[in-house]
Amino acid sequence: MGQETEFKKLSNLAKNMGLITEREGETLYNLAKNGPGKGAIVEIGSFKGKSTIYLASGSKAAGREKVYAIDTHMAWKEKGKTRAGIYVPKKGAFKFFLSNLRKARVEDWVVPVKEYSHKANEKWSKPIRLLFIDGSHKYLHVKLDFLLWEPFIAKGGIIALHDSHEIESVKDFGRKCPWIRGPKKVVNERIIKSKRFKNIRIVDTITIATKIKKEGAFSRAENSLYAFWLKERLYMQRFRKLLVAVRNLLIKIKISLIIMYHLTISPNTNVGRLGIIIKKISPRLYYKLRKIKDEI
Numbered sequence: 130m131g132q133e134t135e136f137k138k139l140s141n142l143a144k145n146m147g148l149i150t151e152r153e154g155e156t157l158y159n160l161a162k163n164g165p166g167k168g169a170i171v172e173i174g175s176f177k178g179k180s181t182i183y184l185a186s187g188s189k190a191a192g193r194e195k196v197y198a199i200d201t202h203m204a205w206k207e208k209g210k211t212r213a214g215i216y217v218p219k220k221g222a223f224k225f226f227l228s229n230l231r232k233a234r235v236e237d238w239v240v241p242v243k244e245y246s247h248k249a250n251e252k253w254s255k256p257i258r259l260l261f262i263d264g265s266h267k268y269l270h271v272k273l274d275f276l277l278w279e280p281f282i283a284k285g286g287i288i289a290l291h292d293s294h295e296i297e298s299v300k301d302f303g304r305k306c307p308w309i310r311g312p313k314k315v316v317n318e319r320i321i322k323s324k325r326f327k328n329i330r331i332v333d334t335i336t337i338a339t340k341i342k343k344e345g346a347f348s349r350a351e352n353s354l355y356a357f358w359l360k361e362r363l364y365m366q367r368f369r370k371l372l373v374a375v376r377n378l379l380i381k382i383k384i385s386l387i388i389m390y391h392l393t394i395s396p397n398t399n400v401g402r403l404g405i406i407i408k409k410i411s412p413r414l415y416y417k418l419r420k421i422k423d424e425i
């Protein structure tokens with residue numbers, strides 16, 4: 130099959146599967162098929178598999194390396210439709226991903242890694258020839274992905290960061306494109322200002338660069354320390370979020386118990402002090418609460 134026909138097929142198939150543009154998909158395909166070096170292809174952030182399918186199709190067409198597709202596949206906070214009008218499943222995101230890979234006939238060329246990227250990194254040891262970063266877009270998270278994964282890229286290998294450059298069609302979705310800020314800052318700090326990358330180019334929102342030099346021992350140590358600190362911060366943030374969620378739940382339970390108590394406390398009228406007040410302000414709300422209480 131000619132490349133044009135292959136791209137048409139992929140474009141039709143993957144139209145509603147994700148958040149990359151066709152040009153970006155074709156670039157990933159070409160990098161996976163014809164890109165320099167030897168080593169694994171690693172993708173951070175697969176979502177429903179659009180970029181994974183382009184990467185895997187390219188690599189498969191040339192009989193080259195498999196794609197390690199890292200994603201937690203947990204439900205996103207934003208439910209329903211995303212900025213690109215793509216449906217986000219509340220549950221079972223992983224099922225969508227696998228079924229899309231099957232539709233594209235690349236399930237044999239993808240190794241799904243259902244984990245946080247920093248967790249997957251702890252078990253990783255192979256050289257990488259193509260790293261595509263499109264996971265969490267928060268600045269510190271993108272930075273952590275860069276610090277943890279970039280050292281594995283072989284000399285001459287490629288790094289590509291999605292959403293690191295604004296384009297008009299993407300701007301339309303939101304005034305300030307907040308999701309661009311994190312990746313863009315990391316690209317500026319770690320790629321553009323560095324002397325270790327060359328041939329820096331942009332395709333739609335993706336910045337692509339070729340790694341020409343490994344880090345020196347000193348900055349490697351410095352970066353490892355920094356990544357360690359970022360990871361600890363991340364764990365603390367998650368722990369704090371958990372504590373806040375538990376506290377909120379306890380508060381809700383307490384408030385519900387107080388309401389139920391006050392609705393039923395009066396022995397004569399079966400209407401408590403709070404019930405009397407609520408009934409006066411909004412009889413409808415009062416009867417709703419009574420109904421809930423009776424159902425419990």
Ligand SMILES: C[S@@+](CC[C@H](N)C(=O)[O-])C[C@H]1O[C@@H](n2cnc3c(N)ncnc32)[C@H](O)[C@@H]1O
Nearest residue numbers: 147148174175176179180200201245246264265
């Ligand atoms: C923008 S989407 C990826 C879009 C995808 N590349 C495409 O072509 O449609 C970001 C994905 O990253 C995943 N993600 C976010 N933070 C992550 C993390 N720390 N580790 C692994 N995956 C993460 C989310 O679950 C989500 O599916």
